[in-house]
Amino acid sequence: MIALIVHGGAGKIEEKEEARRGIEKTLIKGWEILAKNGKAIDAVCTAVCELEDNPVFNAGTGSVLNLLFEVEMDASIMTSEGHFGACGAIKNIKNPILVARKIMEETDHLLLVGEGANMFAKAMGFSEYNPKTEKEIEKLKKLIEKGENFYFPNFKKLIELYKNLKKEEKYGTVGACALDYYGVIAVATSTGGIRGKLPGRIGDSAIIGAGTYATPLAGVSATGHGESIVKNFVAKEVCELAKNYDIQTAINIVMEELKKKNCLCGVIGLDIKGNIGHGYTTKDMAWGFIKDGKMIVF
Numbered sequence: 307m308i309a310l311i312v313h314g315g316a317g318k319i320e321e322k323e324e325a326r327r328g329i330e331k332t333l334i335k336g337w338e339i340l341a342k343n344g345k346a347i348d349a350v351c352t353a354v355c356e357l358e359d360n361p362v363f364n365a366g367t368g369s370v371l372n373l374l375f376e377v378e379m380d381a382s383i384m385t386s387e388g389h390f391g392a393c394g395a396i397k398n399i400k401n402p403i404l405v406a407r408k409i410m411e412e413t414d415h416l417l418l419v420g421e422g423a424n425m426f427a428k429a430m431g432f433s434e435y436n437p438k439t440e441k442e443i444e445k446l447k448k449l450i451e452k453g454e455n456f457y458f459p460n461f462k463k464l465i466e467l468y469k470n471l472k473k474e475e476k477y478g479t480v481g482a483c484a485l486d487y488y489g490v491i492a493v494a495t496s497t498g499g500i501r502g503k504l505p506g507r508i509g510d511s512a513i514i515g516a517g518t519y520a521t522p523l524a525g526v527s528a529t530g531h532g533e534s535i536v537k538n539f540v541a542k543e544v545c546e547l548a549k550n551y552d553i554q555t556a557i558n559i560v561m562e563e564l565k566k567k568n569c570l571c572g573v574i575g576l577d578i579k580g581n582i583g584h585g586y587t588t589k590d591m592a593w594g595f596i597k598d599g600k601m602i603v604f
């Protein structure tokens with residue numbers, strides 16, 4: 307049994323048709339690898355690169371900007387064999403997920419952040435790339451003008467404090483979980499974070515057990531409000547429950563709990579039997595899967 311499920315972020319989806327087309331294209335690319343008995347890790351990396359390269363999604367090109375109008379991205383990858391790699395607050399890279407994979411495969415470290423992550427990427431031969439889009443510049447300007455940010459009650463004060471540091475003038479992480487022909491599960495997650503975040507902020511997408519987790523039984527990628535996801539260790543929590551329940555039931559249980567705590571998030575997951583599952587406490591989530599030759603897109 308092989309299976310692939312991907313997400314393009316939870317929250318309000320502004321460009322629904324573009325997002326649907328992006329998810330569909332991503333599923334087809336990832337599936338091509340799994341169907342030829344390729345590895346789950348290659349399938350999730352291909353899927354996440356496709357989503358990172360699509361400006362509709364908040365990862366790679368089209369990432370949201372921090373309060374200084376910079377792109378700082380987080381990404382992580384994990385396999386059911388227990389391997390994990392992540393980068394946080396990395397800049398000027400086209401595909402942070404590939405840097406996370408290199409950290410997993412080429413070092414004994416789990417997480418590299420900021421300048422150190424960029425230095426590593428350079429050493430590994432990644433070229434510089436500007437993932438900033440005009441559209442995101444406009445969106446952040448508007449948010450600053452409005453002076454309100456759902457996730458920071460003290461946003462106005464932070465704008466004042468950071469305004470002289472300014473150098474220049476979405477909800478929507480992306481993720482993928484795959485089960486391959488060899489019974490290995492891989493999970494990859496990548497994000498630009500939260501629009502208007504403070505420079506240096508790292509969310510759940512770089513944290514093991516929060517935005518990304520895999521065990522020999524299940525794999526989960528999360529999206530949504532990073533701080534709440536980290537506090538609740540959402541991906542790990544679902545994987546723990548998947549020891550006793552199928553993945554959809556495990557996700558349902560965790561989502562019910564998170565709703566009570568007002569945690570705004572979404573998850574996708576699959577288990578070793580090839581069951582897939584998804585859930586969200588937000589208004590919407592972009593997601594889709596392929597299994598048994600059948601493709602479903604949200």
Ligand code: ASP
Nearest residue numbers: 478479499509529530532
């Ligand atoms: N979880 C991401 C973060 O907080 C944002 C998202 O999923 O859109 O960094």
